[in-house]
Amino acid sequence: MEYLMQGFGVSISFGGVQAVKDVDFEVRDGEIFGIIGPNGAGKTTLLNGISGLVPLSGGEIHFRGKRISGVKKPHQITRLGIGRTFQVTRPFEGLTVRENVAVGAVFGRPRGGRKADVHEVVEAAMRFVGNADKRDALVPDLPVAQRKRVELARALAIEPKLLLLDEVMAGLNQKEIEVVMDMVRRIRERGTTVILIEHIMKVVMGLCDRIMVLNYGERLCCDEPDVVCRNDDVICAYLGQRFTQKRRNGGATSGA
């Protein structure tokens, strides 16, 4: 089977700290692939490795069967059709919402910017995330939820084949989360594959087709959501050894 993206023994270190250790992963075309793990597990680092912002210290990442890690620069990776958002939102603060999105549409698309079409792509992206009415607002004037939408629109404007979402729902309220979840579903329906980092379990369980769990930079498991959340290693990583023991014992007594 042909995978959209594959990682072979991906390792990333910062000096003596190995943030990602020998991780293999494969993302299928058209799926929503979740990455979860406790704080500091290396989720964001792995995403940075994919988008080329951080060099790999070992292993390879392939996109559509071709190696991208170490060969392509970040802007080239983007133009292959890999868009992303940042965990701590990083829109261009002195630019209006429209200009922010235009940056993606002009520079991020494979064929570069044809002017006539840029306008439509920008408008479409803004309408998709629902902030077209804020097009002339400056980013610092916007609340967090709106900033996240600007980032999302900017990433959508590059018309990605693969979208990397780094905690797009963190810091949003219940209602806003529902809206963004719906957006992610619609993004997938348009044929874009999504890699999603998220802490909110409701989102992860509700959206993802498969989930990879990282802990201390290592891959614990990678499977469908309901399998993953029953995995002892995962529970141990999230809730600690003691809880796992208790659960095991509890499970044993109730089973008996």
Next chain:
Amino acid sequence: MRDLEFKQQEAALARNRLLAQTRNWPLMAVLVAITLLLVAAPFALGGYWMRVLTVVFIFATMAEAVNIIAGYTGYPALGNAVFFGTGAYVAAIAANELGVSLAPAIVLAGLGCVTYAVVLGLPILRLSGRYFLMATLGLMEITREVVLNLDITGGAQGQIFPSVTSDPVLANRLFYYLGFGLLLLTALATWWIQNHNIGLALRAIKFDEEAARAMGINTTVYKTAAWAVSAFFTGMGGPSTGISWPTSSQQRSTRSRPRCGCTSSTCSEERARCSVHCSAPASWSFSPSSCGPASQSSTILFLVLSSC
């Protein structure tokens, strides 16, 4: 349905744009009027004021040039005076060694500075913030030291530009329009950059370089291009100032080549006249010391900035 809505929005946008333009018309009218006044000014003004305006034009040109790299791109290039000096030397050496005339010498100066900016920009622009700032200051000092010790530059003596014209009034006008032309050119270039995708890329780099890279902008290319454009205009400003500002040449009369119509002796005799006619020199010189004041003022700026 959506299409209709889209078209309505489109029309609203177009209306807004038109409104914005018409709302700006008084400003545009003032700008045009000032431009026309400045074009006509040499026929009404005396040499002194023309000289003042010439210097204003050239310094405004350089300010615009610095704005491209420091303003739009957000790279605090305090050492841009290096292109000012380099440009002047390139033009002078081209004129003296290759016999190039004034206009091509100035263009050559700009192109020389572009080369210099690209070659040095590729390593230096990897730095950011205060580190880039310090590197540009260092670059300036290094260049000054190198220029002082090379034969082709004339060492501490500097270079003397051959006569352009012997008519002081004509020369005065020539440099006035040269400065004015440079300013217009730079302003147009800035306007174009602002309204073009390049401007968008530069501003994106300014606000978040890593995010810009993740959005598909080849930041190395754009940063270097911004610095090169900045260097181009600063570099053309160098010889233009050197020509119209011969004060540094008046202290040195070791060269036999004819220079400014008023040498040190005539200047001391007729200071009043000189203030008018010195401003229309037929030739000029450029020495390493010309880098000095600029570098000092940059250093002061740096201190002010760092104390902020």
